Amino acid sequence: MRITVLAGGVGAARFLQGLRTAYPEAQITVIGNTADDIWLHGLKVCPDLDTVMYTLGGGIDAGRGWGRDDETYSILEELRAYDVPPLWFTLGDRDVATHLVRTQLLNAGFGLDQVTAALCKRWQPGVTLLPMSNDRVETHVVVDTPEGRSAIHFQQWWGQYRAELPALDFRFVGMEQAQPGPGVVEAIGDADVVVLPPSNPVVSIGPILSVQGIRDAVASGPAPVVGVSGIVGGRPVKGMADKCLAAIGVQADSAAVSAHYGARQLGGLLDGWVYESGDPAPDAALASLATSTLMHDAHSTAELARETIGLVT
């Protein structure tokens, strides 16, 4: 079975662990969000790609769900001592090594897809990890500050302001020129099933679907498409998706998120929707499953993955 997953960071990575356990023989391709990428201190940082790579490769800080295990923070201390902004990004030393290797390979002329494959040679995530695009796309957040309205990088909004500064809009800078990365459209077209895991619909899955050709490939492809709600009881399980949904006028509600993606029958993307028992049911045009969506441990995560794939295959 060929399973293609559109992935953000923490939630997607956890779900992918379950998917790999539940379907050890499957060919899993992950199309990773790169719109939260940022250049920091001259280094190209790809938080979502790295979260997936570290999680599946056994190098994640399991407690936080992001960043490296056994991490040290000497560099961050030094950058503070040098007083070189920005200082709101938690840049661990081990993580910096990844960014150094990535930046060096990018500067040598390799595409982000090739660089990601090179990094994955070490981590052996057991999936094929493809950046949504090799082109630079950055999510910027429109906010009002005492100095007036401005657009700041998503990572600044997230890291410095903890999403407390109301987001008026999200802009995927560079999106109009961005082409899907090598293999991305093919991975959707060749899939037996396409999954939208419990990632942030606005700033994780949203950018992937906004890359020219990707939404069409998902909507008009032969494979059934199934989504998993990351909203439980009206709140995101992790992260700040509610703040992001509010900015685009979507309620932080499992059913509203499924309506945001839309049922394929009604011109949307989804064939199936998996959501937390007790939450509002999605449109009847969708195959749906109310179940326990919380990924407490390896067993419950694999079970969720099995139920999700099972719903549409």
Next chain:
Amino acid sequence: MRITVLAGGVGAARFLQGLRTAYPEAQITVIGNTADDIWLHGLKVCPDLDTVMYTLGGGIDAGRGWGRDDETYSILEELRAYDVPPLWFTLGDRDVATHLVRTQLLNAGFGLDQVTAALCKRWQPGVTLLPMSNDRVETHVVVDTPEGRSAIHFQQWWGQYRAELPALDFRFVGMEQAQPGPGVVEAIGDADVVVLPPSNPVVSIGPILSVQGIRDAVASGPAPVVGVSGIVGGRPVKGMADKCLAAIGVQADSAAVSAHYGARQLGGLLDGWVYESGDPAPDAALASLATSTLMHDAHSTAELARETIGLVT
């Protein structure tokens, strides 16, 4: 008093500590060797400048004499795990922060002199630290390997081969185009005394003197020039200067090194020479002082500095 010092790494940095202690009111300008600079993993590394900056700024690993105190090595461990060469350079995490800041500023278009000044804002070394040149110069070492004759970067010869691979020649790649850094020639011309501290004559002081205009500025400037031998009892106090001297046909001998610089009266650079008691005396054309040149502690180091300056002023 204005004192200008041509400086390599460890020996010069130690001497400068003594000089600063002995002459707290002096304006000390350090012209730093940049020919051992290297681009590593996309980062601009300036070992000699950093050794001076860290030593005088209180951030040096005092035991080794180079690198940062309280250092961690997470990045190096990761680079080994990624198997990304070169791995023979001991790149500490705190040190990497310096290189990140430097590289980012260089990429923003600042000259190495400006970047060095920016880094020194934090370290407050108590001297003005000027790179010998803002232009890229790299010392390469001609060696015979089983694969034939080749030229490798000085840092590779030093770090990977521990200078055990016989050096057939040293080449300062880029030297012909290199201009003295801003303020360098002026610092020599305006000095009350110029010092060649106990640095490697071949790969530390040698490149500085090879930058177009610097040797002339020293030789024909108004200030007396005094050198301190880094060779004691026919061996370098620290480092591998004997291997370097052999490559250019100079004996590892204090008197031979003074002859290599030459007495100003005889068309060379030096007015005075300070060397270890018991070692061979230099040419009689030089004012000379046989004394204890070992910089055991703060007191003996300051005393050596005082004797050195006193010999020619």
